[in-house]
Amino acid sequence: SKDSEETKKNNAGTSAYREACDAAEHIIKELISESQNVEKAEKPPPSEVMEVPIDMTRRIIGPMGATIRDIQERTNTQIEIARRATAVDGAVRLSITGHPEDAAAARQCVQDILEEANSPAHIMMIEERFCGLIIGGRGSKIRALQDNTGATIKIDKK
Numbered sequence: 645s646k647d648s649e650e651t652k653k654n655n656a657g658t659s660a661y662r663e664a665c666d667a668a669e670h671i672i673k674e675l676i677s678e679s680q681n682v683e684k685a686e687k688p689p690p691s692e693v694m695e696v697p698i699d700m701t702r703r704i705i706g707p708m709g710a711t712i713r714d715i716q717e718r719t720n721t722q723i724e725i726a727r728r729a730t731a732v733d734g735a736v737r738l739s740i741t742g743h744p745e746d747a748a749a750a751r752q753c754v755q756d757i758l759e760e761a762n763s764p765a766h767i768m769m770i771e772e773r774f775c776g777l778i779i780g781g782r783g784s785k786i787r788a789l790q791d792n793t794g795a796t797i798k799i800d801k802k
Contacts, residue, residue, distance in 0.1 A: 690739035691721075691747030696758065698731045704738070704757055711757070719750040760796055775799055 696704065704725065705712045716723055721742030730736060738754065740747045770778070779786045779799065790797055 688741055690741045691744050692740040692751045694738050694751060695735040696738045698728055698734050698736050700758055700761060701725050701736060703761055704754055715750055715753045719746045719753065721746050721750040723750060
């Protein structure tokens with residue numbers, strides 16, 4: 645009789661353990677299923693697609709991705725530039741995803757970069773010691789100069 649009580653306790657413990665395992669397994673399967681549904685959810689199609697010269701991609705991306713990140717943040721869009729290997733006639737596909745108005749704004753930013761690259765340049769030589777004076781704290785002076793004049797100012801230290 646003592647043995648049968650012991651067996652009942654073990655079975656009860658085993659039964660509770662089995663139920664806990666079954667519940668955990670059910671939750672894990674749901675998590676996996678939800679995750680697969682999220683992965684399967686397709687990205688919306690690009691709102692804007694344009695072809696850009698392959699030699700301009702670096703300028704659009706900017707140093708360490710700063711330019712393209714800035715455009716994306718300012719316009720609330722996602723911009724993807726196709727790999728160089730996919731170039732056709734020297735151009736690659738640039739896709740902009742976002743609300744149509746935002747995508748149009750991002751497209752204009754990209755077009756401004758392309759036009760700026762093709763606009764005439766005026767080169768002015770200055771002594772290196774004046775670079776900090778022109779740039780200002782965290783670039784504040786050079787940004788103000790550009791905003792006030794409409795010119796794009798680049799300082800190349802050579």
